[in-house]
Amino acid sequence: MSVVVARGLTKRFGEFEAVRGVDVEVRERECFGFLGPNGAGKTTTMRMISCTSPPTDGELSVLGLPSSRGRDIRRRMGVVPQENNLDEEVSVVENLLIYARYFDIPRRVAAPAAEELLRFVALQDKRDWRIDRLSGGMKRRLLIARALINEPELLILDEPTTGLDPQARHLVWEKLRSLKREGVTLVLTTHYMDEAAQLCDRLVIMHEGRILIEGPPRELVARETSPQVIEVFEPDEDAARGLRDLADLAERVERLADRWLFYTADGDALLAKVRGVVPDPGSVWLRGATLEDVFLQLTGRGLLE
Amino acid sequence: MSASTTTVTRAPRTPLVRIPDVRLRSAWRLWQRNAAIYRKTYRVNILPNFFEPFFYLLAMGIGLGAFLEREVLGFEYIDYIAPGLAATAAMYGTSFEVTFNCFVKMQFGKVYDAAMATPLTIEDVGLGELLWGTTRALIYGQVFVLIAAGFGVVHTPLVIFTPIAIALIGMMFSVIGLTFTAIIPLIDYFTYYWTLFITPMFLFSGIFFPVSGLPGWAQVLAWFMPLHHSVNLMRALTLTGDVGGAILAAAWIVGITALLFVFPLNLLRRRLVK
Incomplete structure (x- = not known):
């Protein structure tokens, strides 16, 4: 059984379209993540799923009921808000x-x-x-x-560990995993890639109100990006010129504010060439691709433009 | 759908007149929450709301009353002003609650957001606040009546109906105050509510002198003041025993409350359910 089913889910505020036709299905007993930069429409989507904000358009059912039956749905659901609203x-x-x-x-x-x-x-x-x-x-x-006081079947968490120190984050993660083992379905938003990789069985990456990709974290990394990444930290002008010549050897090159990323299937071969043009060995390293690379590839370019 | 290629469809706004999605039991849950928290803080809260009308009773009734040569409409001055001050105590008790307290809960404490993630709707929350505001009026108004009775200002057995009267007055001011709270963007706007609505009513509603002494236009204005009818109601039930007057005043209060009742609930939805 699917706990959440959304088809063409849309939310408009005046003329601004925050969520633009989202299709999503959350299965029983899984942990499902909504990822995306600020303003991607994650929180708005979550508010619709938690039946506190009516959709402008599209279909939405939660726990087998149409979202218009908010009272009955909310009775069986738990919501952990982003902002503290304790008494x-x-x-x-x-x-x-x-x-x-x-x-x-x-x-x-x-x-x-x-x-x-x-x-x-x-x-x-x-x-x-x-x-x-x-x-x-x-x-x-x-x-x-x-x-959890009403023993919910579905727990919704909006950025559950934002602002917490590392120990506190790990404690929260551990609690969420044990809830999942007990059979609670979890839906969460986050912009921490490690959190998503740690907790989520499946996730979507949202950007500008739309879902860009969907799947299990590891599968997304394998499918959407090259397995290895060479990072070069703040190359000087000479090094940058050399790196530009090497760009064709990589499957893809990403330039962030402070570093270059070379995506490749054969990391060792390319690493030797990169080392040849960058004099400082401490500013170059090879690592495996992560969810963060998928995320940056899909949503990161906007930061530089 | 072809029309939407040129015009963007806007999300519909909650209409002002609409049957609210409200259940009494759910509203009662919010009342219980407020009562639980009030039990923790009433020692701090009870002072300003309650003592102010009480000081007026002492200062004006005994202090000023001693210098008055004539009685007012045949009554001792302290007897004349006590019922109006009881109505004022009820008005203050409820108004502080549904203005400042509700705004802080809504805007800063996010109490309503927390409640709306449960089976409660925003209308349940709103009705819970109205009932709680009414309760506060009962606490402050009725305690005032009891203490004032000790000063010998009660002269009619109709006084047994004052709890009902105070509840009606409390509900009316809850509805009016919460409507204002649902609309204003910043807490500073309450200055307008208090200095342009509450204070003039306090001075010109016939608490300290009969409205009949005012120019004609001011008497007309007074008729539109909710506190004026509250004062009339309380005076009938504690001083004059005028049953017809009491019914008339109660009818005005019930009528205006019924007329405005859905506004705060629908305005809260418009504000918080986005």
């Missing part, structure tokens, strides 16, 4: 209990569920703290716990 005036555990009421969950069910969720996100020691004493990572974990 600041009350304690950690009271935040969960107040939220449980919105779902008509009786207190005798909500109270033990809240304690269990606090253990799940490792906040049981902070249960009586006020929200302003929590760190950014703790707040994010509490938002995740809050989104």
